[in-house]
Amino acid sequence: MTQTSKIRTPIVCVLGHVDHGKTSLLDKIRGSSVVDTEAGAITQHIGATVVPIDAITQMGGALSKLTVSIPGLLFIDTPGHHAFTTLRARGGSLADLAVVVVDVNEGFKPQTIEALQILRNYKTPFVIAANKVDRIHGWRVQENAPFATTFAKQNERVQGIVETKLYELVGKLSDLGFNSERYDRVRDFARNIAIVPTSAITGEGIPDVLMMLIGLAQRYMTENLAMSVEGPGAGTVLEVKEERGLGTTLDVILYDGTLSVGDEIVVAGHTQTITTKVRSLLKPRPMSEILIEEKFERVKSVTAASGIKVAAPKLEGVIAGTPLRVIRGENRDAVVEQVMNEIQDIQVTLAEEGVVIKADTIGALEALSKELDSQGIGVMKAEVGPVTRHDVIETGTIKNPLYSAIIAFNTPTLPDAVDALMETSASNVSIFEGGVIYKLLDDYVEWREEKKR
Numbered sequence: 331m332t333q334t335s336k337i338r339t340p341i342v343c344v345l346g347h348v349d350h351g352k353t354s355l356l357d358k359i360r361g362s363s364v365v366d367t368e369a370g371a372i373t374q375h376i377g378a379t380v381v382p383i384d385a386i387t388q389m390g391g392a393l394s395k396l397t398v399s400i401p402g403l404l405f406i407d408t409p410g411h412h413a414f415t416t417l418r419a420r421g422g423s424l425a426d427l428a429v430v431v432v433d434v435n436e437g438f439k440p441q442t443i444e445a446l447q448i449l450r451n452y453k454t455p456f457v458i459a460a461n462k463v464d465r466i467h468g469w470r471v472q473e474n475a476p477f478a479t480t481f482a483k484q485n486e487r488v489q490g491i492v493e494t495k496l497y498e499l500v501g502k503l504s505d506l507g508f509n510s511e512r513y514d515r516v517r518d519f520a521r522n523i524a525i526v527p528t529s530a531i532t533g534e535g536i537p538d539v540l541m542m543l544i545g546l547a548q549r550y551m552t553e554n555l556a557m558s559v560e561g562p563g564a565g566t567v568l569e570v571k572e573e574r575g576l577g578t579t580l581d582v583i584l585y586d587g588t589l590s591v592g593d594e595i596v597v598a599g600h601t602q603t604i605t606t607k608v609r610s611l612l613k614p615r616p617m618s619e620i621l622i623e624e625k626f627e628r629v630k631s632v633t634a635a636s637g638i639k640v641a642a643p644k645l646e647g648v649i650a651g652t653p654l655r656v657i658r659g660e661n662r663d664a665v666v667e668q669v670m671n672e673i674q675d676i677q678v679t680l681a682e683e684g685v686v687i688k689a690d691t692i693g694a695l696e697a698l699s700k701e702l703d704s705q706g707i708g709v710m711k712a713e714v715g716p717v718t719r720h721d722v723i724e725t726g727t728i729k730n731p732l733y734s735a736i737i738a739f740n741t742p743t744l745p746d747a748v749d750a751l752m753e754t755s756a757s758n759v760s761i762f763e764g765g766v767i768y769k770l771l772d773d774y775v776e777w778r779e780e781k782k783r
């Protein structure tokens with residue numbers, strides 16, 4: 331397929347409850363590269379995998395007839411909410427699209443529900459992979475087949491079970507306020523979420539998941555995607571890592587423009603921006619060159635969307651989840667200011683009266699505050715970092731007893747903060763800790779209801 335316009339590759343995140351099959355799904359998508367030598371080039375990036383459009387259309391899922399103008403899909407390799415909420419870009423999430431994986435035999439679990447809430451907040455289009463269909467008793471495996479092909483080969487009893495399980499998912503989604511349907515019955519993708527039955531182990535239904543993602547990208551995002559692959563690079567730092575012989579490096583997902591060796595870049599530390607020059611850009615070596623001593627291959631330049639390791643001086647202290655921007659031409663001050671704004675501009679609306687929230691990342695803090703906001707609960711203070719003594723003392727001064735609470739997501743409470751809870755001025759303070767936003771909120775709301783009595 332020839333590429334007519336310069337549309338960048340949409341970025342896809344995989345979310346869902348633990349053990350429902352996120353990693354397996356990504357592995358399967360990556361694995362098909364080995365099989366598909368002709369369509370070839372499913373390339374491994376730093377922190378990501380790119381599946382080119384030819385490889386996808388060749389798998390022959392539903393929508394094969396679609397005229398496709400996007401170059402492929404870039405899957406972020408760190409599955410889970412962490413990647414999703416940490417990776418901000420353009421004031422929203424880095425991901426353009428998402429796949430929510432749910433074990434069809436177990437149904438929705440807390441993290442599935444949380445994933446859905448996060449996606450709703452960010453208005454991110456997504457598909458649901460109703461995974462592990464091969465576990466249904468009596469299932470006959472058709473390796474890597476599109477769902478329609480494999481479904482037709484199942485006996486009536488198995489087909490009946492599939493339908494029943496899907497209806498259960500549709501019902502549950504409806505309770506949560508989402509309209510959904512089996513993907514091949516969806517007429518209007520703007521109104522209905524598509525559910526694709528899959529097996530991350532046998533590969534059944536995977537072609538359809540990829541097709542649905544392409545369809546969503548084509549219909550709802552071409553405008554965003556048309557942004558540019560030229561222009562100065564913009565990306566998000568996925569991880570900050572020490573590499574032998576390279577010093578501190580950044581694993582970056584470049585979502586816009588071009589990044590080249592020698593480019594001046596701006597990245598973000600805790601409180602200030604850091605300006606430096608790209609010394610080298612590194613990609614993982616292809617499997618075939620595995621015997622070569624060096625782990626990475628050096629490249630001169632990359633374009634969006636891609637995952638790349640950046641080596642440069644002064645990278646110690648950069649925070650994961652923050653932006654990376656290329657300075658080119660006269661836009662220097664503006665770019666530095668934008669990065670500064672992005673780190674300051676934690677998109678949390680603070681209320682005069684409310685709880686104190688803490689989280690491990692800016693993205694998580696945002697997700698938590700959005701959820702509180704949607705439930706009409708105010709936030710008085712929002713910060714990245716552990717719960718400190720100062721937080722406890724400050725919360726102790728809150729007059730309204732319903733708000734004398736600290737909600738801490740994925741972040742510890744420091745020992746002296748625990749000690750502070752014993753002091754009389756802070757004796758009314760409660761701390762809610764946890765790794766699931768929706769569970770944290772439930773705990774807080776329950777506590778609040780009890781206080782009201």
Ligand code: GDP
Pocket residue numbers: 346347348349350351352353354355409461462463464465528529530531532
């Ligand atoms: P994650 O925690 O969501 O990343 O889940 P994993 O991908 O690690 O999968 C958890 C377990 O379920 C592993 O033992 C997988 O082999 C298994 N698993 C995942 N997907 C499927 C599937 O479609 N069919 C079957 N039979 N097992 C699966």
Ligand code: MG
Pocket residue numbers: 352353354409
């Ligand atoms: Mg996993």
